[in-house]
Amino acid sequence: MKVGQVIGTVTSTINHPFFDGERLLICDLIDGSDSTGDYLICANRVDAGTGDTVLILDEGTSARQMYDTDTGPIRSVVVGIVDDVHEDRSL
Amino acid sequence: MKVGQVIGTVTSTINHPFFDGERLLICDLIDGSDSTGDYLICANRVDAGTGDTVLILDEGTSARQMYDTDTGPIRSVVVGIVDDVHEDRSL
Amino acid sequence: MKVGQVIGTVTSTINHPFFDGERLLICDLIDGSDSTGDYLICANRVDAGTGDTVLILDEGTSARQMYDTDTGPIRSVVVGIVDDVHEDRSL
Amino acid sequence: MKVGQVIGTVTSTINHPFFDGERLLICDLIDGSDSTGDYLICANRVDAGTGDTVLILDEGTSARQMYDTDTGPIRSVVVGIVDDVHEDRSL
Amino acid sequence: MKVGQVIGTVTSTINHPFFDGERLLICDLIDGSDSTGDYLICANRVDAGTGDTVLILDEGTSARQMYDTDTGPIRSVVVGIVDDVHEDRSL
Numbered sequence: 136m137k138v139g140q141v142i143g144t145v146t147s148t149i150n151h152p153f154f155d156g157e158r159l160l161i162c163d164l165i166d167g168s169d170s171t172g173d174y175l176i177c178a179n180r181v182d183a184g185t186g187d188t189v190l191i192l193d194e195g196t197s198a199r200q201m202y203d204t205d206t207g208p209i210r211s212v213v214v215g216i217v218d219d220v221h222e223d224r225s226l
Numbered sequence: 227m228k229v230g231q232v233i234g235t236v237t238s239t240i241n242h243p244f245f246d247g248e249r250l251l252i253c254d255l256i257d258g259s260d261s262t263g264d265y266l267i268c269a270n271r272v273d274a275g276t277g278d279t280v281l282i283l284d285e286g287t288s289a290r291q292m293y294d295t296d297t298g299p300i301r302s303v304v305v306g307i308v309d310d311v312h313e314d315r316s317l
Numbered sequence: 318m319k320v321g322q323v324i325g326t327v328t329s330t331i332n333h334p335f336f337d338g339e340r341l342l343i344c345d346l347i348d349g350s351d352s353t354g355d356y357l358i359c360a361n362r363v364d365a366g367t368g369d370t371v372l373i374l375d376e377g378t379s380a381r382q383m384y385d386t387d388t389g390p391i392r393s394v395v396v397g398i399v400d401d402v403h404e405d406r407s408l
Numbered sequence: 409m410k411v412g413q414v415i416g417t418v419t420s421t422i423n424h425p426f427f428d429g430e431r432l433l434i435c436d437l438i439d440g441s442d443s444t445g446d447y448l449i450c451a452n453r454v455d456a457g458t459g460d461t462v463l464i465l466d467e468g469t470s471a472r473q474m475y476d477t478d479t480g481p482i483r484s485v486v487v488g489i490v491d492d493v494h495e496d497r498s499l
Numbered sequence: 500m501k502v503g504q505v506i507g508t509v510t511s512t513i514n515h516p517f518f519d520g521e522r523l524l525i526c527d528l529i530d531g532s533d534s535t536g537d538y539l540i541c542a543n544r545v546d547a548g549t550g551d552t553v554l555i556l557d558e559g560t561s562a563r564q565m566y567d568t569d570t571g572p573i574r575s576v577v578v579g580i581v582d583d584v585h586e587d588r589s590l
Binding site: 142143144145146147148149150151153154159161172173174175176177185195196206207208209210211 | 283
Binding site for chain 4: 500501502530545546554556557558560561562564565576578579582583585586587588
């Protein structure tokens with residue numbers, strides 16, 4: 136899993152019905168407090184909003200379980216809002 | 227998932243029967259409005275065309291669900307045409 | 318699989334119930350004795366602590382097996398504490 | 409999926425029986441007409457030869473379907489020979 | 500799949516029982532005769548030793564099949580010892 140920051144949203148009208156009504160999040164992947172320069176478009180299952188630091192899971196089977204379904208074309212999902220990152224970079 | 231821009235097509239005649247009649251899309255992966263320098267060859271399930279900004283899903287199980295099948299050698303698929311990307315890079 | 322060093326923890330209160338009570342580890346991925354500059358947030362199934370060198374497995378099916386479950390949104394997990402890395406870089 | 413060019417072969421005698429008699433291809437991954445500097449070792453299910461431009465699928469379930477089997481340790485496979493790449497980099 | 504060179508071993512005593520008695524290999528990923536600077540920790544199912552050039556498969560389902568099991572937290576495995584790499588970089 137990765138830590139990211141929600142920096143925006145993507146909207147799509149012509150799409151697979153699975154995404155109807157979904158507000159997908161643009162999550163900037165971060166390392167410590169820095170951006171890695173990479174991002175993922177994630178489904179939002181924990182009501183995260185722009186600016187939130189989030190825990191991102193990028194695996195299809197996991198993502199489908201967040202929707203309580205075995206089917207559905209989905210891979211990347213926000214699984215938690217991060218309260219605190221505690222790290223010791225001196226190691 | 228990633229956001230990409232359709233920049234072309236790939237045609238193949240000698241291939242697995244699954245790809246017969248498929249017009250595969252060359253999707254330049256983008257970050258904001260910039261190219262990341264990476265790309266994916268994607269199946270086209272939403273009638274996307276060259277120049278469209280699209281939502282890309284790169285997972286086999288999801289891709290097969292876009293074809294309503296459990297079988298088929300496929301991994302990358304365009305799942306939506308993006309109407310709007312709304313982001314705040316100042317965060 | 319990869320070798321990493323535990324450099325911290327991530328806590329999250331608003332999340333999928335699977336993560337309730339889990340102390341997720343920030344694992345700096347290392348190559349020999351050097352950091353690769355990349356990391357993974359991992360579940361901790363072997364009681365690893367900050368500073369430990371660990372063996373990391375980044376696959377959903379494997380991660381769920383570490384929890385003895387077929388379900389659960391999880392992908393990255395620490396599967397062992399590394400005692401010794403023996404390598405010959407002169408090859 | 410990715411586009412690659414077949415640049416050689418790998419032979420192995422001590423291996424899993426699945427690979428007995430398989431001539432694995434070294435596929436240089438390309439972006440447009442340029443090498444990306446990355447490669448994949450792929451099974452050859454479409455009789456591709458050195459110099460051919462090919463369509464590469466890097467997923468285990470898909471690869472096994474190319475062999476009409478549910479089992480077999482295989483992930484990367486050439487699924488088609490590319491006739492034409494048509495792209496507009498001015499977009 | 501990738502080609503690698505075995506450059507060492509990793510030992511771990513506190514781990515998931517699946518790894519008891521396993522001597523995991525550190526495999527430097529190579530491209531032609533050069534190191535790519537990346538590596539994988541792999542299970543050893545073909546009695547490979549330090550210095551050997553090997554064929555590496557990095558997929559969980561494949562890795563479990565090398566152990567003739569549906570369960571087991573494992574992803575990266577050496578599936579063959581490479582006898583010969585024949586490539587034409589002039590293409």
